[in-house]
Amino acid sequence: MTEPGMDLLMWARGTGFQIAIGVFLFGVALRLVEIFALGRKADVAPAKGDAVSGGFRTIFSRFVPAPGFAALLPVQVIGGTLFHFGLLFIVFFFIPHIAVIKDTFGLSWPGISSAVINALTVVTFAILVVLLVVRLRHPVRRYLSDFQDYLIWVLTVLPLVTGYMAFNAVGPYIPMLATHVLSAELLIALIPFTRLTHAFTWVSSRYYNGAFAGRKGTSS
Amino acid sequence: MNSAAVWRSRTGAWTRKVDDMANKPILKEVLRDRGVSRRGFMRYCATLTSLMALPAAMAPRVAQALEGAPRPSVIWLSFQECTGCTESITRSSAPTLEDLIFNAVSLDYHHTLQAASGHAAEAAREAAMKAQDGKYLLIVDGSIPLGNPGFSTIAGISNEDMLRDAAKGAAAVIAVGTCAAYGGLPMADPNPTGAVPVSHIVTDKPVVNIPGCPPIAAVMTGVLAHFLTFQKLPDLDEAGRPVVFYGDTIHDRCYRRPFYNQGLFAEGFDDEGARKGWCLFKVGCKGPVTRNACATIKWNGGVSFPIQSGHGCIGCSQPDFWDAGSLYTAVASPTADITPVAGIAAAAGIGAGVAVAALNLQAKKKAAAESTPVTVQELGGKQ
Numbered sequence: 001m002t003e004p005g006m007d008l009l010m011w012a013r014g015t016g017f018q019i020a021i022g023v024f025l026f027g028v029a030l031r032l033v034e035i036f037a038l039g040r041k042a043d044v045a046p047a048k049g050d051a052v053s054g055g056f057r058t059i060f061s062r063f064v065p066a067p068g069f070a071a072l073l074p075v076q077v078i079g080g081t082l083f084h085f086g087l088l089f090i091v092f093f094f095i096p097h098i099a100v101i102k103d104t105f106g107l108s109w110p111g112i113s114s115a116v117i118n119a120l121t122v123v124t125f126a127i128l129v130v131l132l133v134v135r136l137r138h139p140v141r142r143y144l145s146d147f148q149d150y151l152i153w154v155l156t157v158l159p160l161v162t163g164y165m166a167f168n169a170v171g172p173y174i175p176m177l178a179t180h181v182l183s184a185e186l187l188i189a190l191i192p193f194t195r196l197t198h199a200f201t202w203v204s205s206r207y208y209n210g211a212f213a214g215r216k217g218t219s220s
Numbered sequence: 221m222n223s224a225a226v227w228r229s230r231t232g233a234w235t236r237k238v239d240d241m242a243n244k245p246i247l248k249e250v251l252r253d254r255g256v257s258r259r260g261f262m263r264y265c266a267t268l269t270s271l272m273a274l275p276a277a278m279a280p281r282v283a284q285a286l287e288g289a290p291r292p293s294v295i296w297l298s299f300q301e302c303t304g305c306t307e308s309i310t311r312s313s314a315p316t317l318e319d320l321i322f323n324a325v326s327l328d329y330h331h332t333l334q335a336a337s338g339h340a341a342e343a344a345r346e347a348a349m350k351a352q353d354g355k356y357l358l359i360v361d362g363s364i365p366l367g368n369p370g371f372s373t374i375a376g377i378s379n380e381d382m383l384r385d386a387a388k389g390a391a392a393v394i395a396v397g398t399c400a401a402y403g404g405l406p407m408a409d410p411n412p413t414g415a416v417p418v419s420h421i422v423t424d425k426p427v428v429n430i431p432g433c434p435p436i437a438a439v440m441t442g443v444l445a446h447f448l449t450f451q452k453l454p455d456l457d458e459a460g461r462p463v464v465f466y467g468d469t470i471h472d473r474c475y476r477r478p479f480y481n482q483g484l485f486a487e488g489f490d491d492e493g494a495r496k497g498w499c500l501f502k503v504g505c506k507g508p509v510t511r512n513a514c515a516t517i518k519w520n521g522g523v524s525f526p527i528q529s530g531h532g533c534i535g536c537s538q539p540d541f542w543d544a545g546s547l548y549t550a551v552a553s554p555t556a557d558i559t560p561v562a563g564i565a566a567a568a569g570i571g572a573g574v575a576v577a578a579l580n581l582q583a584k585k586k587a588a589a590e591s592t593p594v595t596v597q598e599l600g601g602k603q
């Protein structure tokens with residue numbers, strides 16, 4: 001006879017966490033080696049600009065949407081930007097999350113108020129729902145979406161919802177915390193094997209495009 | 221005079237006949253003899269009513285039931301335990317009304333508290349079991365070793381045999397303390413004695429679990445009072461605990477909860493946060509995953525409880541709490557070392573990446589070798 005959800009929580013904190021981190025690191029190493037080993041064709045044309053500065057510039061310039069893009073797709077641009085920042089704050093600045101990171105990697109930094117994180121969770125979730133509705137309502141976007149697009153939406157939303165429920169004591173705490181940890185582990189494990197790979201390739205891919213354009217003397 | 225001394229002086233020698241127990245005075249007479257005022261008794265009934273989460277209007281009924289309650293026979297068996305549970309229930313400090321309620325039951329066997337020893341003690345237990353067959357309450361503290369009967373015996377009887385024998389004629393079984401309720405420390409990995417909780421052995425009767433290391437005295441007496449008042453056991457949750465005392469987590473009722481909500485945490489036991497009384501989550505408080513009444517009933521007559529004293533809850537009333545990771549690690553933090561896994565996974569990933577890259581290179585070379593130039597004629601063009 002045990003506390004409901006306790007075995008699951010203990011598994012998630014032990015073996016589950018080891019599996020998630022193991023699969024994640026395996027996937028990240030595989031992806032990075034595979035991508036970088038593809039190499040680049042030698043560009044025999046004389047350089048018209050600097051590749052390195054172009055690369056670094058693009059890493060940052062892509063934070064700003066291309067001209068006209070925001071006006072054309074305001075919901076996606078504004079919503080997309082906001083939910084990414086929401087996730088960033090929720091994942092890395094919620095104090096119990098920092099405690100997990102500190103206990104795992106020894107790194108720690110100041111967090112922000114749990115009440116702010118709580119509100120951010122609601123906003124981020126609402127934006128993700130709006131973005132899903134926009135995707136589903138537009139025939140072309142729906143046509144372009146495949147199973148993986150919906151899968152990564154679910155993978156992203158599950159830890160948000162279960163974390164909110166655990167924090168606000170919606171439902172029994174222990175099973176909810178166990179579900180939250182497990183859903184986060186599922187997300188971590190699948191990052192390298194889905195489009196969520198961009199979580200660790202966005203810098204290098206932006207640099208690649210920027211450097212490519214920079215060498216040609218154009219902006220990217 | 222502590223309760224053990226009261227017990228010995230009240231009962232005298234243990235050699236009296238068990239049949240006489242039925243003639244013991246009821247609680248009303250015990251209280252009168254002890255000089256407890258009517259007002260004091262009613263205050264205690266109101267507290268009990270509140271503890272049991274009953275409407276305040278029920279207090280007179282509780283008082284009426286307790287006043288006229290017959291004194292049920294109680295047999296207390298101690299197995300693989302440290303006697304901390306007994307210490308908790310008997311050392312309840314002044315006022316000793318809870319203690320009185322405890323004295324209001326007929327404690328017919330308790331090998332720490334009884335004056336008799338050896339065969340006389342065992343004879344008293346057997347006589348009580350016979351005379352009160354089907355009516356007595358069986359209280360157990362400590363776990364039961366199944367690895368080898370010789371690991372723990374009383375008068376040459378193995379714990380398992382004694383429990384099975386005593387449970388047969390019991391009206392109900394109460395497992396007091398985490399060892400009896402969930403195996404506790406003896407059952408912690410690697411469980412050298414093959415310890416099991418009471419509910420593993422007694423499966424045909426209601427078993428009330430009152431976990432805690434030790435449980436709060438008022439919780440133990442509260443369950444007894446409930447039995448005396450309503451002649452039945454309180455409602456239990458999935459883990460066999462009385463919902464009234466174990467319905468909430470420590471975190472739910474903690475006075476430091478607002479600090480958790482605000483994100484104000486102590487980082488150590490002597491930093492500014494600790495001095496300001498902020499939430500102890502980050503220093504390993506198990507309050508969020510622990511069900512008990514410490515934050516409301518508190519200890520030592522309501523004086524304090526661990527969190528109020530500056531230390532996080534260690535989760536002592538939870539199943540498997542000894543094996544639930546460090547007492548000083550946050551409840552959601554990993555319990556396993558990921559370093560070896562991380563190293564192996566990264567190395568395997570790099571290896572797999574190199575293999576995939578080699579395959580990609582091979583495919584590229586093959587495509588280059590097999591490609592043939594397309595002429596304009598083949599495309600249907602005219603020169």
